[in-house]
Amino acid sequence: MLETRGLTASYGQFKALFGIDMTVAAGECVAIIGANGAGKTTLLRSITGVLRNGPEMILHRGDPIGALSADRVMQRGIAMVPEGRRLFPSLSVEENLLIGGQVRRGSGHWSLDEIYRLFPILRERRHSPGTALSGGQQQMVAIGRALMSNPELLLCDEISLGLAPVVIRDIYAALPTIRASGAAVVLVEQDISRALSVADRVYCLMEGRVTLSARASEITREAIHAAYFGEAA
């Protein structure tokens, strides 16, 4: 469903990605791991159109989307949970969710009621400003907001970052329901064991290059160590 071919990306003179080849099949969960600065977030920013690329570097359902703007990429059924949540401060919780459904695709699984069923606390806090919530609740809003468009591909950037373990567990507990709705999930994650526990396949990035691509069930600790730090295990 999604494919990157020799994807490169730069910030001015600084080159951040060097020819990334990656695929995501429909309904699949793919984890992207790597140290800080490996290029994980840049990869997602490129896929979503926040960073523009050559058109053929990213294909969605076979169509070149590398040069599309973010709003047009999202209209194709790709949704993003950005790093740091980035809720809209002037919108309430419910308005944050509704704005995620602004480009709703057809009559899919997700609606306000379904989001509230997935994260019941949000129903209680629906009239509060989004930014008045705890970090974990804000993450729930960010995930719900992305789901409201009924995406076929959900990109999640560091959804466990800065959250307490018990909150991370609650957030990850929602993933099976999200996958059951039919959405493929790409998880950018630094918590390797957490990512491996839910992913079908894993890509490891280091300094803008893919250093490991494997099925999550087949991957070894040594292989991760080598890919993560670029040295022999």
Next chain:
Amino acid sequence: MIWLDTVVQGVLLGGLYALFAAGLSLVFGIMRLVNLAHGDLIVASAFLILIVVETLGLNPFLAALVAAPALFALGWALQRFVLNRVLGKDILPPLLVTFGLSVALQNGMLELFSADSQRIAAGPLESASIDLGIVTVGTMPLLTFASAVLVIFLLNRLFYSTALGRAFRATSDDAVTASLMGINPKSVFAIATGLAMVIVTIAALYLGMRANFDPSVGPARLIYAFEAVIIGGLGSLWGTLIGGAIIGVAQTVGAQLNPEWQILAGHLAFLVVLILRPRGLFPRAVD
């Protein structure tokens, strides 16, 4: 009694200033763009309404209805093809472009309409008044103030009760994240400027019916609009109405004390608020 009448006249005058300011406030609130050509766009719109009145023989209110879609389109195109290209982290390019637009508009209007003063004839409405018992108010100022209240009420409804309003607020908060919601910030900005031009049309209608205007009066309208927006608090629409009323009351009270003090009193009121509440009375925008 004369002071009560002065204050009431001032509040009603504030309605006109609020109309001048509402479009400016809308554009600034959504895209942090200070449009230095705003006053000239009001004057240009007044000329357009005048042309429609004179060529089609329409009532000024109907003429404004005819002009509004054209001016919405003008605002949309201005934003889409000119201002969007210069919006960014640096605030100087849009300031320079709108300043240039202001100069071009003034000179264009001078060329087309000459420096002669014009007025949109409103017939008996110009001198009609309503006796409220303790004070008598002109129908036109009352209508202007009621229009300002209605415009700001409708803008608030749009902002807080519609999907477009949510998109306005989200884009104002964070344009990049808004684009990740499938919103095209440039389209949102273009719609906002189009909407601002519809408000400009209403302001131009009342400006043209209440006073003489010529191609050079735009910058003074811009200053009143700025003052109303800043007194009310950046991004606050109801604050803009109150800001307009404060300038209006200051001007009528100043004029009551000494006719030469009218304009100065309005500016002094602005300075006093700026000293006491630099972020205005009801600040919303946080930058």
